[in-house]
Amino acid sequence: MRNVIFGGANSLDNLFARPDGGVDWLLWSEEAAAVTMDSWKSVDTMILGRKTYEVARRMGPGPSELAGLQSYVFSRTLPDEPGVNIVREDVAAFVRRLKGESGKDICILGGGELARPLFEADLIDRVGLNIHPVLLGTGVPVFHAMTRSIQLELEDCRRFKNGCVFVSYRVIHT
């Protein structure tokens, strides 16, 4: 079955971005780029929240054009737009259906708000984080409070030259 993957670059205090979405603290590295390229090989579908979609759109071409992937943007407020799949239904129901269809892996992009109901519905299969050597202090959380705990199995751990630590986990489904 297709894996649902959640993750990204985070601070040691588990934030994805500053309060305004700023990612000035991100460290680029060939090592991180190689890991990212490698993990995207297995992905053909992206799930984005509205905020992440708006940041991505400001940064250039639409995310699906960028990567040649099928993408879905979850929003109750965005108007329909040509070339963008705006989804208004419950994210867990949608992803559960998508996992049942044939295809490659599904990547959850951006803030933890979208990931929270997916974790709670036990629909996420892998978690990957590139932990940056910084405490941002305040910003956009990677993990929101959840109604359950989730056991993980460490699959990979790499120390990058720039002081980042890449960790990747498999979710132990219950």
Add this chain to the structure above:
Amino acid sequence: MRNVIFGGANSLDNLFARPDGGVDWLLWSEEAAAVTMDSWKSVDTMILGRKTYEVARRMGPGPSELAGLQSYVFSRTLPDEPGVNIVREDVAAFVRRLKGESGKDICILGGGELARPLFEADLIDRVGLNIHPVLLGTGVPVFHAMTRSIQLELEDCRRFKNGCVFVSYRVIHT
């Protein structure tokens, strides 16, 4: 100058304990014990918050008897007690003075509430975390929202056999 050290065992979603203080999810390992023993060699002073102190007291002998260390408990509500140094003053002012005195390193034990004003006052020198392969979902945070960001330098990163990842950082003072 004496180092002020903050850290402990945390979940991947950066919690020190379940909402009731529960640490049933902690994995014991010889590797973690060795790292802990090693880091305690440089320490002669412990700073505890009230909640951590009460948990430690329930678990057996007082923390200072356990380790033969000087310990200070920060609380505005605890009554004086023989053999316990209850401190009622501002934690940042107290730790700043302690750092100026001669002695070995100072360890901040327990929840992030005590650490937050110390990070904000740039008084913490090292951060060490033993990241456990679990998302607790809700509980006692390691890092609270802060008024500033803090740059770190990765000093150590070890993958333990039980799936924990130990990371230790030096704070880059500003």
